[in-house]
Amino acid sequence: MIEVRNLCKSFGDRHILDKMSVTIRDGELFSVIGPSGMGKSTFIKCLIRLIAPDSGEIIVDGEDIASTSDEFRLARIRRKFGYLFQEGALFDSMNVFENVSFGLKYLTDIPKSEYPKIVREKLALVGLKGVENLKPAELSGGMKKRVALARSIAVEPKYILYDEPTTGLDPVMTGMVRDMITDMRDKIGVTSVVVTHDLKLALNISSRVAMMSGGRFVECSAPDSFRTSPNPVVQEFMRISGLE
Numbered sequence: 001m002i003e004v005r006n007l008c009k010s011f012g013d014r015h016i017l018d019k020m021s022v023t024i025r026d027g028e029l030f031s032v033i034g035p036s037g038m039g040k041s042t043f044i045k046c047l048i049r050l051i052a053p054d055s056g057e058i059i060v061d062g063e064d065i066a067s068t069s070d071e072f073r074l075a076r077i078r079r080k081f082g083y084l085f086q087e088g089a090l091f092d093s094m095n096v097f098e099n100v101s102f103g104l105k106y107l108t109d110i111p112k113s114e115y116p117k118i119v120r121e122k123l124a125l126v127g128l129k130g131v132e133n134l135k136p137a138e139l140s141g142g143m144k145k146r147v148a149l150a151r152s153i154a155v156e157p158k159y160i161l162y163d164e165p166t167t168g169l170d171p172v173m174t175g176m177v178r179d180m181i182t183d184m185r186d187k188i189g190v191t192s193v194v195v196t197h198d199l200k201l202a203l204n205i206s207s208r209v210a211m212m213s214g215g216r217f218v219e220c221s222a223p224d225s226f227r228t229s230p231n232p233v234v235q236e237f238m239r240i241s242g243l244e
């Protein structure tokens with residue numbers, strides 16, 4: 001469980017996160033929606049301390065990571081997380097095998113002899129087979145995204161954070177990524193936080209959808225209640241998403 005309490009983060013005099021509070025329960029598929037520049041990426045980066053918040057608490061499985069400077073402790077908590085960067089961010093000079101096993105090498109004590117089996121398993125989970133020797137330049141955009149996902153699940157995280165997993169993909173690939181996200185929940189029971197502009201996707205797959213505005217979540221509810229929310233910010237976002 002991730003409990004966020006009164007989280008604040010400013011850049012200069014701009015308050016991006018302003019006393020944000022939310023609890024993400026185990027097994028949830030929690031989506032964060034909101035206009036560009038609202039602080040969605042800032043929020044999920046805080047969850048793994050890629051960004052240090054100014055104040056507030058982020059309690060992951062009972063441990064507060066918001067203010068600790070204990071690198072050993074942070075590393076231990078970060079190992080619980082998979083993080084899918086917006087651009088996939090594969091290492092171009094490494095092949096697929098090296099990309100997917102990267103975290104195993106740096107974050108675990110798993111012997112090298114087991115990497116091939118683990119890499120094969122994780123690639124199978126994202127619907128890829130026999131691509132271990134290819135370089136990122138030889139993959140399509142959708143394949144890169146799936147390899148990046150295989151890499152983020154290689155260390156068997158308890159939580160996966162997805163930043164705009166479908167942005168820039170065609171409808172077929174969007175469907176594939178959507179299925180991948182729900183599969184990760186169904187097959188390995190992972191807790192997911194999905195940041196997206198795609199309200200339709202969020203309403204389709206999530207247990208709860210949170211709408212960010214003014215540095216906090218102004219609505220946080222199950223898709224059915226979200227759709228019928230009287231909150232004007234939600235209604236406006238529904239309208240511009242063509243979902244009214």
Ligand SMILES: Nc1ncnc2c1ncn2[C@@H]1O[C@H](COP(=O)(O)OP(=O)(O)OP(=O)(O)O)[C@@H](O)[C@H]1O
Pocket residue numbers: 011016034035036037038039040041042043
């Ligand atoms: N490291 C930083 N230094 C200064 N300003 C930053 C930094 N990171 C983010 N910001 C600012 O904080 C605001 C929120 O950024 P963030 O990337 O969290 O938005 P977002 O909701 O993810 O937007 P998008 O939907 O476009 O990805 C933006 O105005 C951005 O310019």
Ligand SMILES: [Mg+2]
Pocket residue numbers: 040041042163
């Ligand atoms: Mg962003």
